[in-house]
Amino acid sequence: xxxxxxxxxxxxxxxxxxxxxxxxxxxxxxxxxxxxxxxxxxxxxxxxxxxxxxxxxxxxxxxxxxxxxxxxxxxxxxxxxxxxxxxxxxxxxxxxxxxxxxxxxxxxxxxxxxxxxxxxxxxxxxxxxxxxxxxxxxxxxxxxxxxxxxxxxxxxxxxxxxxxxxxxxxxxxxxxxxxxxxxxxxxxxxxxxxxxxxxxxxxxxxxxxxxxxxxxxxxxxxxxxxxxxxxxxxxxxxxxxxxxxxxxxxxxxxxxxxxxxxxxxxxxxxxxxxxxxxxxxxxxxxxxxxxxxxxxxxxxxxxxxxxxxxxxxxxxxxxxxxxxxxxxxxxxxxxxxxxxxxxxxxxxxxxxxxxxxxxxxxxxxxxxxxxxxxxxxxxxxxxxxxxxxx
Amino acid sequence: xxxxxxxxxxxxxxxxxxxxxxxxxxxxxxxxxxxxxxxxxxxxxxxxxxxxxxxxxxxxxxxxxxxxxxxxxxxxxxxxxxxxxxxxxxxxxxxxxxxxxxxxxxxxxxxxxxxxxxxxxxxxxxxxxxxxxxxxxxxxxxxxxxxxxxxxxxxxxxxxxxxxxxxxxxxxxxxxxxxxxxxxxxxxxxxxxxxxxxxxxxxxxxxxxxxxxxxxxxxxxxxxxxxxxxxxxxxxxxxxxxxxxxxxxxxxxxxxxxxxxxxxxxxxxxxxxxxxxxxxxxxxxxxxxxxxxxxxxxxxxxxxxxxxxxxxxxxxxxxxxxxxxxxxxxxxxxxxxxxxxxxxxxxxxxxxxxxxxxxxxxxxxxxxxxxxxxxxxxxxxxxxxxxxxxxxxxxxxxxxxxxxxxxxxxxxxxxxxxxxxxxxxxxxxxxxxxxxxxxxxxxxxxxxxxxxxxxxxxxxxxxxxxxxxxxxxxxxxxxxxxxxxxxxxxxxxxxxx
Numbered sequence: 001x002x003x004x005x006x007x008x009x010x011x012x013x014x015x016x017x018x019x020x021x022x023x024x025x026x027x028x029x030x031x032x033x034x035x036x037x038x039x040x041x042x043x044x045x046x047x048x049x050x051x052x053x054x055x056x057x058x059x060x061x062x063x064x065x066x067x068x069x070x071x072x073x074x075x076x077x078x079x080x081x082x083x084x085x086x087x088x089x090x091x092x093x094x095x096x097x098x099x100x101x102x103x104x105x106x107x108x109x110x111x112x113x114x115x116x117x118x119x120x121x122x123x124x125x126x127x128x129x130x131x132x133x134x135x136x137x138x139x140x141x142x143x144x145x146x147x148x149x150x151x152x153x154x155x156x157x158x159x160x161x162x163x164x165x166x167x168x169x170x171x172x173x174x175x176x177x178x179x180x181x182x183x184x185x186x187x188x189x190x191x192x193x194x195x196x197x198x199x200x201x202x203x204x205x206x207x208x209x210x211x212x213x214x215x216x217x218x219x220x221x222x223x224x225x226x227x228x229x230x231x232x233x234x235x236x237x238x239x240x241x242x243x244x245x246x247x248x249x250x251x252x253x254x255x256x257x258x259x260x261x262x263x264x265x266x267x268x269x270x271x272x273x274x275x276x277x278x279x280x281x282x283x284x285x286x287x288x289x290x291x292x293x294x295x296x297x298x299x300x301x302x303x304x305x306x307x308x309x310x311x312x313x314x315x316x317x318x319x320x321x322x323x324x325x326x327x328x329x330x331x332x333x334x335x336x337x338x339x340x341x342x343x344x345x346x347x348x349x350x351x352x353x354x355x356x357x358x359x360x361x362x363x364x365x366x367x368x369x370x371x372x373x374x375x376x377x378x379x380x381x382x383x384x385x386x387x388x389x390x
Numbered sequence: 391x392x393x394x395x396x397x398x399x400x401x402x403x404x405x406x407x408x409x410x411x412x413x414x415x416x417x418x419x420x421x422x423x424x425x426x427x428x429x430x431x432x433x434x435x436x437x438x439x440x441x442x443x444x445x446x447x448x449x450x451x452x453x454x455x456x457x458x459x460x461x462x463x464x465x466x467x468x469x470x471x472x473x474x475x476x477x478x479x480x481x482x483x484x485x486x487x488x489x490x491x492x493x494x495x496x497x498x499x500x501x502x503x504x505x506x507x508x509x510x511x512x513x514x515x516x517x518x519x520x521x522x523x524x525x526x527x528x529x530x531x532x533x534x535x536x537x538x539x540x541x542x543x544x545x546x547x548x549x550x551x552x553x554x555x556x557x558x559x560x561x562x563x564x565x566x567x568x569x570x571x572x573x574x575x576x577x578x579x580x581x582x583x584x585x586x587x588x589x590x591x592x593x594x595x596x597x598x599x600x601x602x603x604x605x606x607x608x609x610x611x612x613x614x615x616x617x618x619x620x621x622x623x624x625x626x627x628x629x630x631x632x633x634x635x636x637x638x639x640x641x642x643x644x645x646x647x648x649x650x651x652x653x654x655x656x657x658x659x660x661x662x663x664x665x666x667x668x669x670x671x672x673x674x675x676x677x678x679x680x681x682x683x684x685x686x687x688x689x690x691x692x693x694x695x696x697x698x699x700x701x702x703x704x705x706x707x708x709x710x711x712x713x714x715x716x717x718x719x720x721x722x723x724x725x726x727x728x729x730x731x732x733x734x735x736x737x738x739x740x741x742x743x744x745x746x747x748x749x750x751x752x753x754x755x756x757x758x759x760x761x762x763x764x765x766x767x768x769x770x771x772x773x774x775x776x777x778x779x780x781x782x783x784x785x786x787x788x789x790x791x792x793x794x795x796x797x798x799x800x801x802x803x804x805x806x807x808x809x810x811x812x813x814x815x816x817x818x819x820x821x822x823x824x825x826x827x828x829x830x831x832x833x834x835x836x837x838x839x840x841x842x843x844x845x846x847x848x849x850x851x852x853x854x855x856x857x858x859x860x861x862x863x864x865x866x867x868x869x870x871x872x873x874x875x876x877x878x879x880x881x882x883x884x885x886x887x
Binding site for chain 2: 243244245246248249251252255256258259260261262263264265266
């Protein structure tokens with residue numbers, strides 16, 4: 001038990017500090033960019049009060065927008081106040097899957113920047129199956145999800161294939177394929193098959209009722225089956241990485257490809273398989289998002305899920321548990337950011353600033369260690385840097 | 391210039407790396423510091439060179455105490471150092487590397503003319519052949535080392551520290567380096583020569599200081615025998631030459647015919663090589679490093695990509711199949727670099743012990759690793775191979791070189807195999823581990839395995855082998871009996887048949 005705590009501290013301390021420090025800096029930026037606060041700069045007493053009040057109100061707004069809102073519960077049931085946390089879970093769902101995609105790649109020594117493109121491909125395939133067929137509900141959902149998994153699996157697998165056969169660096173290829181995917185979706189939404197008959201805007205028909213992921217906590221909360229799917233898949237990936245022989249190969253290639261090869265592990269196969277599974281994971285994220293929330297494919301379906309996934313995986317230190325946790329934090333930031341705008345007038349972009357600060361502090365462990373005077377013991381292996389050694 | 395250390399002590403936590411060390415080197419003297427890996431030699435020299443700070447003790451130059459806090463200080467006081475791992479930029483030229491940190495510029499533009507002249511002067515003085523415009527990455531390690539020496543001399547080093555300078559050199563290059571050291575000495579340069587190789591110490595040193603576990607345990611002259619030095623170094627009696635029992639030769643295990651290996655640009659690295667190894671014999675491959683030894687070892691387990699010819703193990707062709715097929719067909723493979731190719735540093739000892747059997751029963755069942763079996767296996771093997779570790783769950787990178795090699799050997803020899811391929815099996819190991827590895831290889835031979843030993847240590851080749859094949863420029867020059875003289879083998883390694 002004691003060992004477990006030490007191990008946990010070793011892995012989690014740095015992201016924890018990075019996260020909090022980013023919030024602190026974010027809070028200062030919020031206050032310093034606020035006109036009302038700055039107007040009081042001449043009287044220090046009032047200024048400090050306004051400064052602290054602004055930061056406090058902002059963080060309260062983020063909390064209310066993402067976890068629990070007393071105002072919603074007032075006059076109604078206590079549980080009504082939990083609407084925000086349900087929204088957080090809805091935002092976290094695709095992030096868990098896309099984040100796992102990046103995490104798995106890290107563990108096999110690859111840097112999958114292509115989660116964004118894979119996410120879009122998964123969403124396109126699932127949407128197509130969703131609106132084109134009339135099937136019984138269970139089969140329809142399964143088929144649509146499977147289509148998303150396969151389409152994006154192939155899209156990711158292509159990267160692995162190119163790397164294994166030609167040595168093409170996965171970072172370059174995935175960046176390029178992100179562009180391909182975001183233009184492909186623009187084009188495909190103009191085709192007869194995808195464009196909604198009565199629409200001039202690029203939007204596909206809504207998926208049939210039978211393909212929608214059910215909202216299992218009632219229709220008031222948008223939380224849908226996708227969350228359970230994401231958590232189940234996360235458990236499967238944990239098993240794959242830590243228990244299965246395939247995962248052993250993945251980790252071996254990730255930690256020392258040359259030794260893995262000498263021990264008879266085919267690095268080419270591992271690279272292909274890893275990228276296929278990574279693609280599938282991100283694509284499943286896209287599929288779940290379109291079938292569970294949006295129900296209709298639009299050009300901006302991908303949002304920035306695939307890119308946030310990289311941050312999520314980094315914040316989660318490329319572990320399965322960490323990735324889930326980080327996905328929820330990011331989900332909370334997204335939903336909280338909206339109420340930040342509506343409640344305090346602070347621009348929602350500040351959330352992106354905080355996200356960027358988190359990445360910055362995680363990428364510079366030395367800085368965090370210096371600020372918080374931490375001595376050794378905390379592991380600081382920078383996973384992201386490894387990808388470039390290819 | 392003379393250099394003296396008095397009572398130098400350095401602690402890392404509870405470990406005392408240097409315990410009140412006294413030593414001195416006189417003007418124009420070669421002092422050898424002899425000790426096993428981990429005895430504290432490198433720490434001591436890092437203190438002298440200003441890379442680490444001593445907890446207590448004094449450094450005296452020509453009798454005056456000096457403070458050295460950085461390599462720049464050391465250089466200022468006339469102390470130069472050539473590190474075990476060279477500090478050169480591979481994509482820079484010789485001249486660029488030598489001026490690094492002391493660049494002279496004219497109107498913002500780097501000028502190398504003066505440096506080139508100086509390099510030529512020093513090179514001529516010591517009869518080196520060096521092109522100042524050659525790229526470092528295109529030069530052999532022996533030459534790279536000379537460039538490090540020139541760099542030290544350029545900045546007027548009067549005391550030169552050479553940290554394990556022969557670890558990366560071939561026997562010929564070693565001899566050349568020893569000649570250079572003598573020539574430096576005759577011109578008044580003092581040299582501190584750090585090593586664990588007894589033969590070299592005896593060949594070149596004026597005095598020998600032996601360090602064991604951070605303490606000076608004795609200083610002697612070069613007349614001491616190798617056995618005496620080894621005993622002083624290790625702390626107990628050691629057997630330098632293993633005893634070999636009579637040979638019981640079995641049937642042919644490995645048959646290699648016309649093996650040719652190309653690199654990716656089509657150059658031949660191994661040319662038309664043929665050899666046989668029988669059960670119960672050790673065939674050693676002798677040769678200067680870089681004559682195709684690595685490629686031969688790699689080709690035999692299908693790690694090389696462009697290969698023609700035939701490799702038969704027990705009459706079954708294995709060339710062209712996967713690495714895994716070759717290993718599972720009955721080959722144990724101990725690679726040249728255990729850190730790079732033999733082990734995964736961030737994996738536990740237990741995991742490293744199943745690296746090439748992880749998807750076979752009983753290590754795994756239905757695609758799932760059997761943790762209990764893996765742990766049992768690890769406990770059994772670390773006992774059998776005497777791996778010194780606190781826990782089988784420790785990262786393998788935390789082990790010493792000798793223990794790492796034991797992990798590789800344990801993994802490879804615990805599989806059921808007919809052929810054992812070992813490449814440079816004792817490189818960088820301490821005397822105790824070397825003894826262990828040698829005994830273990832002889833055990834394999836006596837148990838009826840065929841053993842291919844690739845080594846650049848001539849002593850090891852002569853001590854262990856039954857037959858010796860000399861590899862020269864990718865071809866086998868000749869295969870000779872074990873009773874061939876050292877001199878004859880040395881000549882053959884240089885290409886003289």
